[in-house]
Amino acid sequence: MKEILVLGAGYAGLKTVRNLQKQQGDFHITLVDRNDFHYEAAELHEVAAGSQPRTKITFPIQEVLNDKTTFVQDEVVTIDRDAQKVTLRNHDALHYDYLVIALGFVSETFGIPGAAEHALQMVTIPTAERIHEHIVETMKHYRQSHDPNDLRLLVCGAGFTGIELAGALTDERKKYAELAGVAPEQIEIVCVEAATRILPMFDDELAQYGLQLIEKLGIKLMTGCKIKGINPGEVLYTAGDDEQPQTIKAGTIIWTTGVSGSPVMGESGFSQRRGRVIVNDDLTDQEHKNVYIIGDVSAFMDKQSNRPYPTTAQIASRMGAHVAKNLAHQLRGEATEPFSFVSQGTVASVGNTHAFGVVGKTKVKGYPASAIKKMIRNKSLNDLGGLKEVLSLGCFDLYH
Ligand SMILES: Cc1cc2nc3c(=O)[nH]c(=O)nc-3n(C[C@H](O)[C@H](O)[C@H](O)COP(=O)(O)OP(=O)(O)OC[C@H]3O[C@@H](n4cnc5c(N)ncnc54)[C@H](O)[C@@H]3O)c2cc1C
Incomplete structure (x- = not known):
C-alpha cells in the first residue's frame, strides 16, 4: 500500500x-497540521x-476525513x-511514498x-484573536489615559x-467607541502604504471606486509613505521624496504588508525565495517527482x-484538486497532467456590506459585490467542508 503524506490542512x-x-x-x-x-x-x-468569533471560520479536521486518512x-x-x-516536533518521523x-x-x-516585535501580526487564529483582545484592552485603557492615540488603529x-x-x-467602530466611552467618529482607522497607487490587481476605474469607498467609510489612507521602523506605539515613515523620517502614534498597530511561504521550505534545503519554491508544470518539485x-x-x-x-486561496484550492488527480495518475502508473490556472476573478470586501472587484470579466461593486463575495466563501466552504460546514458556517444573510 502506498503512503501519501499531506502537510498542512489549509485550502491547498x-x-x-x-x-x-x-x-x-x-x-x-x-x-499533518x-x-x-x-x-x-x-x-x-x-x-x-x-466581527466573527473563531468558531465561525473554523471546523474540526476530523469531521471531513474518512477511513482512508489518518x-x-x-x-x-x-x-x-x-x-x-x-520530522515532527512531538511524534516519530513519518515516511512517505508521495508527499x-x-x-x-x-x-x-x-x-x-521593530515590525516583528512592536506590530501585531495577522496570520493565524491566535494572532488574529490577539489583535481583537488588544483593541478591546486599548479602548478600555482610554477611559483612564484619555490619550487620543489609544483611539487610533493603524494598519501597515x-x-x-x-x-x-x-x-x-x-x-466595529461603534463597539470600540462604546468600550472607550467616546463617539464613533473619534475612532480613527489609518492605513500606511508605500505605493502611490493601491490595489494593482484592479484597473484604474475599480481602484478609484475602491479609493472612494475607503474615503466614504472614513478610513484615512496614507499612500506614498514608506515604513522605516516601528517602535512601541509608533510607526516611523518617510513620505514621498522627503528622506526625513516622520512618526505617527497609534495604540494599535497591525502588520499586513506581505507574506512569505513557510520557513520549513528554506530550513529543509529547498531552493526557495521568501519560502516559495518554483515547481514543474504538474506541480511537482523540480528534483523529486514524488513531491x-x-x-x-x-x-x-x-x-x-x-x-x-x-498566492491566493483560489489558486491554492485549485492546486489541491489538481494534485489529487495527478497522484491518482501516478498510483496507476500513468503520466501526470500539467496544471493550468485562469483566475475566476477577485473581490475585495471593505466591511460586511461593501465590496468591489471582478468576477470572470464582469466588474462588480457595492452590495451585489458583497453578496458575491459571501457566495464565493460559501463555495469554498462547500469544497473543503461539504454541506455540513456550509450549513453551520456559511453566510446566508447575503446583504447584511
Ligand atoms: C486577511 C486575509 C484575506 C485574504 N483574502 C483572500 C481572498 O479574498 N481571496 C483569496 O483567494 N485569497 C485571500 N487570502 C490569501 C489566502 O488566505 C492564502 O493564499 C491561502 O490561505 C493559502 O492557502 P494554503 O493552503 O497554501 O495555506 P494556509 O491557508 O496558510 O494553510 C496552511 C496550513 O498549514 C498549517 N501549518 C503551517 N505550518 C505548519 C507546520 N510547520 N506544521 C504543521 N502545520 C503547519 C497551518 O495550520 C494551516 O492549516 C487572504 C489572506 C489573508 C491573510
Whole structure:
C-alpha cells in the first residue's frame, strides 16, 4: 500500500485530501497540521476586528476525513526528500511514498526594524484573536489615559489584506467607541502604504471606486509613505521624496504588508525565495517527482507575465484538486497532467456590506459585490467542508 503524506490542512492541503478520499486504489493518506481544526485564512481579518468569533471560520479536521486518512496533530519541523522522511516536533518521523507540501504562509516583515516585535501580526487564529483582545484592552485603557492615540488603529500596508482588515475595523467602530466611552467618529482607522497607487490587481476605474469607498467609510489612507521602523506605539515613515523620517502614534498597530511561504521550505534545503519554491508544470518539485508543492509555498509560473501567480486561496484550492488527480495518475502508473490556472476573478470586501472587484470579466461593486463575495466563501466552504460546514458556517444573510 502506498503512503501519501499531506502537510498542512489549509485550502491547498485539505482540498487534496478531500479529493483523494474519493479515489479508489491501494493507498493510505496521513494528514499533518499543527491545529486540529481547518481555518479559513482569507477570513482572519473578521476575527481580528471582532466581527466573527473563531468558531465561525473554523471546523474540526476530523469531521471531513474518512477511513482512508489518518490525522496527526503536530508541527512539521523538516522535510528530507532523499530519505523520504518528515520530522515532527512531538511524534516519530513519518515516511512517505508521495508527499504533498501545503504549509501556507507566515508574516513577512522585510527586515523592517521593530515590525516583528512592536506590530501585531495577522496570520493565524491566535494572532488574529490577539489583535481583537488588544483593541478591546486599548479602548478600555482610554477611559483612564484619555490619550487620543489609544483611539487610533493603524494598519501597515494597504494591499488586499490591509484594505479588507481596515474595512472590517470600520464595521466595529461603534463597539470600540462604546468600550472607550467616546463617539464613533473619534475612532480613527489609518492605513500606511508605500505605493502611490493601491490595489494593482484592479484597473484604474475599480481602484478609484475602491479609493472612494475607503474615503466614504472614513478610513484615512496614507499612500506614498514608506515604513522605516516601528517602535512601541509608533510607526516611523518617510513620505514621498522627503528622506526625513516622520512618526505617527497609534495604540494599535497591525502588520499586513506581505507574506512569505513557510520557513520549513528554506530550513529543509529547498531552493526557495521568501519560502516559495518554483515547481514543474504538474506541480511537482523540480528534483523529486514524488513531491508536490502547492498553495502559498509554491511558485507556479504564469508564462504570459513570466512571474509566479499571486498566492491566493483560489489558486491554492485549485492546486489541491489538481494534485489529487495527478497522484491518482501516478498510483496507476500513468503520466501526470500539467496544471493550468485562469483566475475566476477577485473581490475585495471593505466591511460586511461593501465590496468591489471582478468576477470572470464582469466588474462588480457595492452590495451585489458583497453578496458575491459571501457566495464565493460559501463555495469554498462547500469544497473543503461539504454541506455540513456550509450549513453551520456559511453566510446566508447575503446583504447584511
Ligand atoms: C486577511 C486575509 C484575506 C485574504 N483574502 C483572500 C481572498 O479574498 N481571496 C483569496 O483567494 N485569497 C485571500 N487570502 C490569501 C489566502 O488566505 C492564502 O493564499 C491561502 O490561505 C493559502 O492557502 P494554503 O493552503 O497554501 O495555506 P494556509 O491557508 O496558510 O494553510 C496552511 C496550513 O498549514 C498549517 N501549518 C503551517 N505550518 C505548519 C507546520 N510547520 N506544521 C504543521 N502545520 C503547519 C497551518 O495550520 C494551516 O492549516 C487572504 C489572506 C489573508 C491573510
